[in-house]
Amino acid sequence: MLKLHGRAIYRGQARGTALVSPAAIGFLGGVDAETGMVVEPGHPLQGQSIVGRVLVFPTGKGSTVGSYTLYRLAKRGLAPAAIINARSEAIVAVGAIIAGIPMVDRVDIAQIRTGDPVEVNGEDVLIG
Amino acid sequence: MKLTAEEQAMLAGGAGLATQKAMQIIVALAEIYEAAALVPVASAQIAGISYKNLGGAGLEFLEEWAAQGARVRVPAFMNPAGMDLQRWREMGIAPEFARQQQRVIAALITMGVESTCTCTPYLVGHAPRPGEHLAWSESSAVSYANSVLGARSNREGGPSALAAAITGRTAAYGLHLTENRRATHLVEVHCGLRNEADYGALGYLVGRQVGDGVPYFRFLQETRFLQEDGFLTRRENLMALGAAMGASGAVALYHIEGVTPEAAAALAPLRAFGGPQSAVPVPSAPLPAIVIDTLAEAYAALDSPLDEIDFVSLGCPHSTLADIERVAQLLEGKRVKATLWVTTSRGVQQVAEQQGLVARIEASGARVFADTCLVVAPVEEMGFKAMATNSAKAAFYAPMHSGLQRRFGTLEQCIAAALTGRWTGRRESGPC
Numbered sequence: 152m153l154k155l156h157g158r159a160i161y162r163g164q165a166r167g168t169a170l171v172s173p174a175a176i177g178f179l180g181g182v183d184a185e186t187g188m189v190v191e192p193g194h195p196l197q198g199q200s201i202v203g204r205v206l207v208f209p210t211g212k213g214s215t216v217g218s219y220t221l222y223r224l225a226k227r228g229l230a231p232a233a234i235i236n237a238r239s240e241a242i243v244a245v246g247a248i249i250a251g252i253p254m255v256d257r258v259d260i261a262q263i264r265t266g267d268p269v270e271v272n273g274e275d276v277l278i279g
Numbered sequence: 280m281k282l283t284a285e286e287q288a289m290l291a292g293g294a295g296l297a298t299q300k301a302m303q304i305i306v307a308l309a310e311i312y313e314a315a316a317l318v319p320v321a322s323a324q325i326a327g328i329s330y331k332n333l334g335g336a337g338l339e340f341l342e343e344w345a346a347q348g349a350r351v352r353v354p355a356f357m358n359p360a361g362m363d364l365q366r367w368r369e370m371g372i373a374p375e376f377a378r379q380q381q382r383v384i385a386a387l388i389t390m391g392v393e394s395t396c397t398c399t400p401y402l403v404g405h406a407p408r409p410g411e412h413l414a415w416s417e418s419s420a421v422s423y424a425n426s427v428l429g430a431r432s433n434r435e436g437g438p439s440a441l442a443a444a445i446t447g448r449t450a451a452y453g454l455h456l457t458e459n460r461r462a463t464h465l466v467e468v469h470c471g472l473r474n475e476a477d478y479g480a481l482g483y484l485v486g487r488q489v490g491d492g493v494p495y496f497r498f499l500q501e502t503r504f505l506q507e508d509g510f511l512t513r514r515e516n517l518m519a520l521g522a523a524m525g526a527s528g529a530v531a532l533y534h535i536e537g538v539t540p541e542a543a544a545a546l547a548p549l550r551a552f553g554g555p556q557s558a559v560p561v562p563s564a565p566l567p568a569i570v571i572d573t574l575a576e577a578y579a580a581l582d583s584p585l586d587e588i589d590f591v592s593l594g595c596p597h598s599t600l601a602d603i604e605r606v607a608q609l610l611e612g613k614r615v616k617a618t619l620w621v622t623t624s625r626g627v628q629q630v631a632e633q634q635g636l637v638a639r640i641e642a643s644g645a646r647v648f649a650d651t652c653l654v655v656a657p658v659e660e661m662g663f664k665a666m667a668t669n670s671a672k673a674a675f676y677a678p679m680h681s682g683l684q685r686r687f688g689t690l691e692q693c694i695a696a697a698l699t700g701r702w703t704g705r706r707e708s709g710p711c
Contacts, residue, residue, distance in 0.1 A: 160307055160310075160311070161303075161307070179332075179334075184334070184335070184336045214327075214332065215326070215327060215436025215437050215438060215439070216327040216333055216334075216337050216436075216437050216438070218436070218438045219327075219333065219334070219336040219337035219340050219438070220334075222336060222339070222340045223335065223336030223339055223340070226339060239311050240311065241308055241311065241436050241439055242436060244304075244307050244308065244311055245304050245307070245308070245436065245438045245439060245442075248300065248303050248304050248307055249300065249304070249340060249438070256311075
């Protein structure tokens, strides 16, 4: 078991299977709020579902109203279980707060592989 | 980070659940941007109003936040919506879109946000005072407030501006801090700028190069810096310059030598700009310089080779009363062939109506719409093929946001295109 330590953006506890993106994620237009699928053309996660996963990506991008997409996903039970970023920015941070999704940043995300069982607890990330 | 007792109480839920959520957002952003404290804001300008951008997700959240009791603590006003709130049928807006847009507006009004619906709040009674801290979000409004009016705002996101309105606070980082308002690039302009299109073209070029930097302009040619409207250049020119830099780049503050209020301080040593009294002025390294001796590249990028024009859009940023008057004069006694929209704020529209300008313009078949603009209205669903505009910002966004090819030129050239349905505009030959 590997333990990483980051900074809690929205404090909470959650478990799930990691889904790791090497590229930034823009939620407005990039993720379908009705299905939880990544739909951005050419994105490394295109066609994959973020529902219930521990979603790991470097940082957010795109329109600031993308925060609301995370909220809508959560309302429909389609949100990721937790979010781990290398470096947080305003769009995803605000989205995680209004959606109530546990979120940690300043984590060495290269240590996490898609499929790893991951637990987020406050500022701690437990892998394996 | 230091929070006051009142801020701590909001964070702990003492002012209710909705305010607590807003304060959580502000504090998280303060941590992300490593702010040492929060700062009270005088007003908030909230983007993300158009249902085209907000969608069902945003509407759902705004309605729930309003129902939870979220209320603004400081004057707050909306960015343009996706339609004229009164004349949307004439714009060709679908009733379903209109219904959802009205729900967005209603939720925000419940929270206490004024339905000003403009990117030029400073023209309709919301001009900030120099030095005031703001949480504004539309990029051209932020640029004008910082650069021309000397107020202090970062480019807030729509949700963060709303959280700032509800808490009355924003994180003290970026352009709220004096040291970050200094110039980062020196831009030497060797072109004589003739009109708003030239200013927009210049802004497009500079925005691409400086990103989120703070350019300092030095105009080395006669640039019609004549006293007009109490400014050293036409206000409309500065609006066009800032809007273009906010679109092609992320410029939120610029300085123009001899024109904008903080220009002198922007190049002065740190101490003179308000740093610690004891600090010894550091001999500053020369700023990276950008030399502009032609605008041709901007016109090549923003102007598609089109002959036939079926849509002409003026008013990005929202038209001033002076520009509406120019349009009325140019259209006097004529009929337009293409669809012509002049978009402006409700406040300016009302004054223009009282002065008879709206009736004069609309007698030509053109329309003066309030509350909306080309960039946020669902124009892609209206079947237009080729647009003309005098806004570099609109020309920059139109292919991406609205699926439109476009011609870019002066207001006069755009009116000529509206009257004939053809683009005949040619740039005057000159040094640029």
